[in-house]
Amino acid sequence: MASAQQATLINGYIPGTIGRIAELHGTYYAKHWGFGLYFEAKVATELSAFLKTYDPQRDGLWVVVKNGCVEGGIVIDGSHAWDKGAHLRWFILSDALRGSGWGRELVATAVDFCVEKKYPQIYLWTFEGLHAARHLYESAGFRLVQQHKGSQWGTEVNEQQFVCRLPVL
Template sequence: MKPGDIGYLIYLHGVLYAQEEGYSQEFEGYVVKTFYDFPAHYNPQKDKIWLAMYQDQIIGCIAIQARPQNEAQLRWFLVHPVFRGTGIGRRLLKTALAYNKEEVFDRVYLLTTDVQQKAVSMYKKAGSELSSSIEVNQWGKVLHEERYGLQVSQASVG
């Protein structure tokens, strides 16, 4: 990571989710808060972020953030629309899940919404199971906030 990368990732999340899902600017504020919390609680032995680059430009990202009780949270999984379908997302997810196995986290989970169907499909293929779904009115929409979890030892990304 270099100066400006976190700012660009916040920008990319804000723009793409507004364009693709109709999320309000409130979503971008949420992303700002999550990125603010990341360095504040950063543990270099546990927390990681991976960037996919093309011509010195960030085109994708994924992160793992350590949580209590030997869990890890998958965060900020995003691939620029121009590069979707190229396998970049699958490689990012595979890298993050392989890291979880190395670090011996017991479980990895992610929080998402029901409109992220492509990402949800990838998580399910890796072995994730829906553990909760709550209807919420946020980011200018009525959504189902979903939590998916998996035992790291059973994760499989092809």
């Protein structure tokens, strides 16, 4: 735990972010869920496309860095915040940081950003079985609103959408 505390939260893009976030997703989901090339390529492609239009006034990107290496991250895509909601995406932590409190910190930072921007809601897509992540989402105010079998990540899973309705201040 002491080594996890030496990590730092950085707001915004740093070199290596795209590759490392794609790598963390690719290795974790291959090992635990059997996802393959399609999924890792989808993460890398969509994260790259997002960052080409990234606007820090509208979008959020936070990475956790330890010893110069990206060890986790989370994104808020605010491009459709006023009609569909802000989209929470690419939340991941390395094995070295799982269970250290950084996941809760990343989710709280993303939600706080959306509250500050006065976005009406945040949504995310995930799938059944990611119990630790679901616990973090629900403790931050997200609620399951729909689920169905699907294969948007290249493997059939029970896809779930969670929504967090934010207070209008």
